[in-house]
Amino acid sequence: MRKFVLAIFLIALIAALSAGCAKGAGNVPDVLHEESSAGNQEPAVETPADQPVNEEVDMDGAEETETGEEPAEEPAQEEPVKRYYMNKIYDIKPLDEETDDRVVLLTFDDGPKDLEMIQSMLETLEKHEAKAIFFVNGFRVQSNPELLQMIHDAGHAIGNHSWDHIDLRKQTDDVIRQQVDDVQKIVEETIGVKPLFFRPPHGSSNEFLRAYVKEQGMLFMTWSNGSLDWDRNHQKPEAVVQNVLDQLRPGSNILMHELPWTVEALDELLTRLTEEGYGFVDPFEIRIDTEEAAEEETGV
């Protein structure tokens, strides 16, 4: 009898204890999970470019995409179908007959500089369901890593436009390597991926630069439609729109900059392009066939 009572008591005790444990175990990981993910995200966004901290930004970016999309399959998400290629005069052409050739590629150089301009550009691009390449300079990324992150988060492509925006044609091979590499590095540290496109400042290059860019797995380009927004005589929104429309043809690779009159012109420009029947190429749909591009290039 005494044994029976003892057994009942023990069973009751075990049941009570395990219920308590289960409760505790249920609470703890939730709390920890919330705290740790919040703790990871906060500092990364706010700290300026600084080597060790940037690694956190890197990890953060990866986590965000994983949790934001499908947790199980991360490599599958960045594999858009390649529907276009770039020809030797830097126009964007369809890879097959079913793909529309009446398209343009939108590119913006020399940023990221200014929050208001970037916000406005991103809003306008979203309104028109357009994607673009933002060719950035390393020294600007170092000052404004959060702007680079915004552009990346909005689904646009980042291009390498050298660290210092110098005329690379005149530089030694070592300087050229560094101007290219340092941008690949800071962009990867900031958003977790390296640029796939390269455009030399002033469109000025040499054979070594072209070969080196190709070696790094990037597609080299200048442009085929200059908005002239950098020219003192064309720094008005109407001029930017008109200059692009004057040179417009299927596949136009449109060069613009992060400049106030271009930002102001953007909505009107994209409206006019749409009215003319043009679509906007998603840069991630352009084939990065670096060998062909570089070979054809030297023949120009």
Ligand SMILES: [Zn+2]
């Ligand atoms: Zn530039």
